[in-house]
Amino acid sequence: KASPRVRQVTTSLIQHLHDFARENEITVDEWMAGLELLNEAGRMSDDKRNEGQLLCDIFGFESLVDEITYKLAADAADEPTATAILGPFWRHDAPQKKMGDTIVSGIESKDRTYMHGIVTDFKTGKPVEGAVLDVWHTAPNGLYEQQDPNQPEMNLRGRFTTGKDGKYDFYCLKPVPYPIPYDGPAGKILQAMDRHPYRPAHIHFILTAPGYKPIVTQIFDRNSKYIEDDSVFAVKDSLIVDFKPYQGDPNADFELPYDFKLATY
Ligand code: DHB
Numbered sequence: 001k002a003s004p005r006v007r008q009v010t011t012s013l014i015q016h017l018h019d020f021a022r023e024n025e026i027t028v029d030e031w032m033a034g035l036e037l038l039n040e041a042g043r044m045s046d047d048k049r050n051e052g053q054l055l056c057d058i059f060g061f062e063s064l065v066d067e068i069t070y071k072l073a074a075d076a077a078d079e080p081t082a083t084a085i086l087g088p089f090w091r092h093d094a095p096q097k098k099m100g101d102t103i104v105s106g107i108e109s110k111d112r113t114y115m116h117g118i119v120t121d122f123k124t125g126k127p128v129e130g131a132v133l134d135v136w137h138t139a140p141n142g143l144y145e146q147q148d149p150n151q152p153e154m155n156l157r158g159r160f161t162t163g164k165d166g167k168y169d170f171y172c173l174k175p176v177p178y179p180i181p182y183d184g185p186a187g188k189i190l191q192a193m194d195r196h197p198y199r200p201a202h203i204h205f206i207l208t209a210p211g212y213k214p215i216v217t218q219i220f221d222r223n224s225k226y227i228e229d230d231s232v233f234a235v236k237d238s239l240i241v242d243f244k245p246y247q248g249d250p251n252a253d254f255e256l257p258y259d260f261k262l263a264t265y
């Protein structure tokens with residue numbers, strides 16, 4: 001059955017594709033090369049390698065639709081925590097953990113981090129109970145667990161649920177900058193454009209809570225290389241954080257206090 005929205009965006013897409021071809025005098029050979037790249041991305045895409053998403057991301061497309069989606073929803077002066085792109089490496093069903101647990105397994109590091117804070121309602125400032133914080137980041141070798149046969153299943157991932165006080169805390173690592181996978185179509189395009197594949201050090205989050213709008217976001221280490229030159233354009237000022245050297249905890253080298261603010265529907 002006809003959908004007005006699908007019809008509108010498809011018509012517009014066709015118009016823009018035609019304009020694009022005319023404007024650049026795209027030849028049959030060039031179109032074929034582009035098509036082959038898309039097909040290759042399709043063939044490569046599985047649950048370990050979202051090459052299609054990677055392609056969108058190096059074009060800044062996921063970042064743009066993120067901005068469009070949540071700008072439409074933003075209302076007042078004091079704002080909820082900003083969103084950022086999901087990226088290709090989130091996994092369903094990360095292990096459920098207890099507050100104070102670690103998501104790190106089998107890794108020696110001098111960047112052990114104690115992250116903690118509170119999830120609040122951005123309008124009332126009240127703690128949010130039952131908020132689920134889904135977190136994931138890479139190992140020091142720059143690889144997510146599903147990209148790396150040497151890491152245990154679901155390493156560096158976890159889901160934490162807040163109690164009445166809205167507080168959360170867990171142990172992770174101070175993340176590192178690393179390249180997005182560049183041995184496929186996205187890498188070819190980066191190379192053709194003379195662009196690097198690196199992302200600044202970041203930690204990913206999805207926050208959900210009953211009665212609140214979910215947010216997908218990332219936080220970024222202020223001191224990380226590429227903080228001003230993210231290959232997938234995800235950095236926002238309000239998401240830049242400071243890892244503080246931490247004394248007095250035998251399990252942590254850094255402390256990262258960070259609060260999340262959610263909006264109701
Ligand atoms: C992309 C995002 C990530 O967070 C990441 O770790 C790798 C790639 C991306 O947007 O393509």
Ligand code: FE
Nearest residue numbers: 087089202204
């Ligand atoms: Fe990432």
